[in-house]
Amino acid sequence: MSEQYSTFYVGDLFFGIEVVKVQEVLRYQEMTGVPLAPEGVRGLINLRGQIVTALDMRHRLGLTPRPPEVTPMNLVMQSDEGAVSLLVDEIGDVLEVDSDCYERVPDTLPAAQREMIAGVCKLDGKLLLVLNTERAMQMQ
Amino acid sequence: MSLQDDFELIKEFLIESNENLSKIDQQMVEIEKHPGDAELLASIFRTIHTIKGTCGFLGFSLLEGITHTAESILSQCRNGERELTPRVVSLVLETVDATRTILQSIEETGKEGADVWQQLRQKLAEEEQLGTSAEPAQSRRAGNERLAAGAIETLVAAGNAAANTTSDPPAPAAVTAPPDAVAPVSDPEPVPEPVAREPQPAAATNASDSAAKSNVSVADSTIRVDVTLLDKLMNLVGELVLARNQILQHSASQEDANFVSTSQRLNLITSELQESVMKTRMQPIGVVWNKLPRVIRDLAAICGKEVRLEMDGAETELDKTIIEAIKDPLTHIVRNCCDHGIEDPATRLSRGKPAHGTLSLRAYHEGGHVNIEIADDGGGINTAKVKAKAVERGLLRPEQAEHLSEREAINLVFAPGFSTATKVSNISGRGVGMDVVKTNIEKIGGAVDLTSRTGLGSTVRIKIPLTLAIIPGLVVASGGQRFVIPQVSLLELVRLEREDAGRLIEKIHGTPVYRRRGSLLPIAYLNEILQLNSTGDFESVNIVVLQAEDRQFGLVVDGISDTQEIVVKPLSKQLKGLSVYAGSTIMGDGKVALILDVMGLSQRAGLSARESSSNTQQAADGASVVERQTLLLFRSGSYERLAVPLSLVARLEEFAKDRVEQAAGRPVVQYRGNILPLVTLSDHLDGPGGGPQASDKVQVVVFSEGDRSVGLVVDQIVDIVEEEVAVRKPSRHHGLMGSAVVGQKVTDFLDLGAVLEWSGEQLTSPGAERKMRPLLVVAEGCPLERGLLRSYAEMLDCRVVEAASVSEAAEAVAQKKADAIVARPALASEIRERLPRALVYDVEGRDSMVRSIQALGAALGAKAEEVEHMAGVTA
The missing domain is CATH 3.40.50.2300 (Response regulator)
Structure with missing residues (x-):
């Protein structure tokens, strides 16, 4: 058994999402800011007539704000309640990962980060963190 | 035309009946092949029965007569008293054809047409009699020939009988009819000749009658469509409207005349398409109302009341989703009117009113809205009873109740957990009701208002939007961003020149107001509410005057561009919690804009005013926690606004001044079998004798801990408010904990520790308690x-x-x-x-x-x- 993951980078973290959950990947889009919105919400994008909320993964993961020279990419994800876009630093390849490599998140991770990670895949030379998409889309 | 009122009903009847009739055609043919199929027979019977029933209701006696006999015959077949012979089948088919002809006549002329159905009626009557007189077993054995022979005799007898009993002028026709009528009997073919011949004269007359009218019948011009398909169409049209808006915006900067004119045309077509698609989702409000007469009849019977229902404007059309949404609230209100509003006949007569109460429903369009009024001529709302109930239910304190205005008292009915019915019936009085009505109606962007005149009745007014999907909106700018304000809430636009604005927008305690035709309009700044940076450097000040529920306020925006039809898209769940937005939309240039929720804005405006007036404090105390508290506000001496958390207050009391006694040199009162030490707040805050105490009553706030209590004498209880107390400024004044802005005014918070110190009582140390x-x-x-x-x-x-x-x-x-x-x-x-x-x-x-x-x-x-x-x- 193996699973395909669409991968991306946020800061120096290497993340993956099950490929079936990903709708599309887009270059940076112009956004409409939402005043008073929770901090993780960066704005609204017009995706061919559909309005999609963009969440800043750096903020969701409690990382430092993205430096201005890095233009984020949109990783549009399907969910039960419509599409949501995750703003990430860089898009990686789609990787096929053997399910033997999958492991639970070590308990020693700080609670805030641990919640966002569903599991860890041990790859050659690096670790792929599987994003807990449900948690990532949930504000408070 | 007398039938005009029932037109809708008749139209529905025609559509339904025609559908059913075509089904019968098939079913009859089917049943000839499988005569034993009870289910099929039952279905045929039901269809005929339905038509008969509706005819009777609508007063089509001719049709009713024919279908009634056919129904009886089918009923006999169903009960096994008669066999379903081809003859019977032919007869039923003939009836179906006749029914169809009459229906056509009804559709074209509104009348059943000339009575040319004597033959058919006779055949039916004869067949019916045959069924009951002849033994079923015999008829089953009998061949068609024998049956036919017998039939002729019976037929003649029946014909004579019919001629004698019916006083209709065309009766003689019956005499000539029998020979013709025998034809199908002797003919073993299931399709008898007269069937084809019969409708012809009627059809001919009808055709000439309706020469001017459209040839397409109602049934042919109507199809049933799945609502999901309509929803999808609506969505697509929404998209099209957006695309149209984008093209129009683009075409404004184009030179190409051809392109410009094409886009104009696209504009028109889109608008028309939008309107038409909207219409497909429209239903008359009568759809909901039709169920009410029955509800009221039953209810009146249970309550022993007489209620007459009047309906006006049943044809008023509303979007299907809205119709669905108002169904339950409407029924609930009507029930309430019957149950609580209208008195029993005896009471009514004693009050000089007619014994039967009148409940009137009225619906009408008004500027993009539909108004629905439900009025009864009952006893109106007894505000004293309402207040008492509210106090009993703990929704209100007795002191508050006394100061409520009539209108406020009436609106208590909408408070959650309120019901004035003294006994719980199966009709109402379960304590869920008007609050649910209110929330449901507000959910679809509507508003409910209740007025009442004691002894004369009450009126509930519901104002709801026509549709939810596409609304007109005003596009405004603030802090460099665009926002849309739903036109529904918009009252007017006011533009002030920069130099005048400073003078015309006045301030009361830091709260800006504007004199609008003599009355004060509170002003809020959109950029402040949304915490946006605005340069504020504009030539003029634009005020958008908005209506939020029952109050009005002016919203200052940086700029106003224009009104547009916008397609409302819901916000994702991450943003659902933001009450200031009603949704989002895509603008002509393809960018997303937020739709403002006027109600949420007005609520937020109060909060933001508080924050802006205390920005400096916030900076000093960055880590303040927003906490919602219920506070008791009161006045004492020179302190106009003092507050304590209501949770610490045991009771509010009022004592006559002469009840105040002295104990060990301190003022006390006897209170609930105990001695309550009193602390006069103004003596401590303003110094002895500081507060004027001219009144012969003293207002006392009682604090308790176990069986020990302290009474705090204040000048006046001002209010009880529930607020998020966001910012506090610590105070150095002894007896005060600090200040905060409550209800947009600076309010001092009393330190209860000091009060206890003054009283000489030692409860628990409140400072420690607070930390705990x-x-x-x-x-x-x-x-x-x-x-x-x-x-x-x-x-x-x-x-x-x-x-x-x-x-x-x-x-x-x-x-x-x-x-x-x-x-x-x-x-x-x-x-x-x-x-x-x-x-x-x-x-x-x-x-x-x-x-x-x-x-x-x-x-x-x-x-x-x-x-x-x-x-x-x-x-």
């Missing part, structure tokens, strides 16, 4: 339940954070350092699993909450001791 107030997470999915649990916890002097889910609770514990979580057992066990280290208590109601908090107090006490002990050890 546990922070509780109330976890519950249902907002209503959560609110209830919260109120229990607050009554027990806990600080409360609400959480709607397990993860929210977890977050609250992690971020706010909450002491414990309370939740219903099911959720509590889930939380325990997730957060093994947290203190989690099961609560079901008030009592278990009390127990939980006592347990929590003990646990925290133990912890505090431990900490102290540890501190001692390290020291």
Whole structure:
């Protein structure tokens, strides 16, 4: 058994999402800011007539704000309640990962980060963190 | 035309009947092949029965007569009293054809047409008699020949009988009819000749009658469409409208005349298409109303009342989703009117009113809205009773009740958990009702208003939008962003020149107001509400005057561009919590804009004014926690606004001044079998004799702890408010804890520790108690339940954070350092699993909450001791 993951980078973290959950990947889009919105919400994008909320993964993961020279990419994800876009630093390849490599998140991770990670895949030379998409889309 | 009123009903009847008739054609042919199919027979019977029933109701006696006999014959077949012979089948088919002809005539002329159905009627009558007189077994054995022979005799007899009994002028025709009528009998073919011949004369006359009219019948011009398909169409049209808006915007900058004119054309077509698609979803409000006469009849019977229902404007059309949404609220209001509003006949007569009450429903369009009025001529709302009930239910304190205006009192009916019915009936009085009505109607962007005149009746007015999907909106700019304000809430636009604005927008205690035709209009700044940076450097000040429920306010925006038809798209769940937005939309240039929620804005405006007036304090005290509290506001001496948390107040009392006695040189009153020491607040805050006490009554706020109490004498109780007290400024004045902005005014918070010190009483040290107030997470999915649990916890002097889910609770514990979580057992066990280290208590109601908090107090006490002990050890 193996699973395909669409991968991306946020800061120096290497993340993956099950490929079936990903709708599309887009270059940076112009956004409409939402005043008073929770901090993780960066704005609204017009995706061919559909309005999609963009969440800043750096903020969701409690990382430092993205430096201005890095233009984020949109990783549009399907969910039960419509599409949501995750703003990430860089898009990686789609990787096929053997399910033997999958492991639970070590308990020693700080609670805030641990919640966002569903599991860890041990790859050659690096670790792929599987994003807990449900948690990532949930504000408070 | 007398039938005009029933036109809708008749149209529906025609569509339905025609559909059913075509089904019968098939079914009859089918049943000839399988004569034993009981289900098929039952279905045919039902169809004929339905048509008969509706005919009777609509007063089509001719049609009713024919279908009635056919129904009887079918009924006999169904009960096994008669065999379904081809003859019977032919006869039924003939009836179907006749029915169809009459229906066609009804559709074209509104009348059943000339009575040319004597033959058919006779055949039917004869057949019916045959069934009852002839033994079924015999008829089953008998061949067609024998049956036919017998039939002729019976037929002649029946014909004579018919001629004698019917006084209709065309009766003689019956005499000539029999020979023709025999034809199908002797003919074994199931399709008899007269069937084809019969309708012809009628059809001919009808055709000439309707020469001017359209040839397409109602049934042919109507199809049934799945609502989901309509929804999809609506969505697509929404998209098209957006695309059109984009093209129009683009075409404005184009030179190409061809392109410009094409886009104009596209514009027109789109608008028309939009309108048409909207119409497909429109239904007359009568769809909902039609069910009400029955509801009222039953209800009136149960209550022993006489109620007459009047309906006006049943043809008023509304979007299907809205029709669905108002169905229940409307029924509820009507029930309420019957049950509570209209008096029983005896009472009515004694009041000089007719014995039967009148309930009138009225619906009409008004500027993009539909107004629905439900009025009764009953006793109106007894405000005294309403107030008493509200006090009894704990929705109101007795002191508040006295000061309520008539209108406020009436609107108490909409408060959650309120019902004035003294006994719970199966009709109403379960305490869920008008509040649900109100929320449901507000959910679809509507408003409910209730007016009442004692003794004359009450009126509920509902104002709802025509449709929800596409609305006209005003595009405004603020802080460099565009926003859309729904036109519905818009009253007017005011433009002030920059130099005049400073003079025309005045300030009361820092709150800006504008004199609009003599009355004061509160002003709010959109950029402040949304915390946007605005340069504020504009030539003019634009005020958008808005209506939020029953109040008006002016919203200052940076710029106003134009009105547009916008397609409302809901916000994602991450943004659902923001009450200031009603949704989002895509503008002509393809960018997203937010739609403002006027109600949410006005609520937020109060808050933002508070924040802006105390910005400096916020800077000094960055870590202030927003906490919602219920506060008692009062006045004393030179202090106009003082507050204490209501949770600390035991009671509010009023004593006659001569009841104040002296004990050990201090003022006291006898109170509930105890001696209550009094502290006159103004003596301590303003110095002795500071406050004028001209009145012969004293207002006392009683604080209690166990069986010891202290009374605080104040000048006047001002209000009870529930607010988020966000910002506090510590005070150095003895007796005051600090100041905060409450209800947009600076309010001083009283230090109860000082009050107790003045009284000489030692309750517990309130300072310590304040620190000890546990922070509780109330976890519950249902907002209503959560609110209830919260109120229990607050009554027990806990600080409360609400959480709607397990993860929210977890977050609250992690971020706010909450002491414990309370939740219903099911959720509590889930939380325990997730957060093994947290203190989690099961609560079901008030009592278990009390127990939980006592347990929590003990646990925290133990912890505090431990900490102290540890501190001692390290020291």
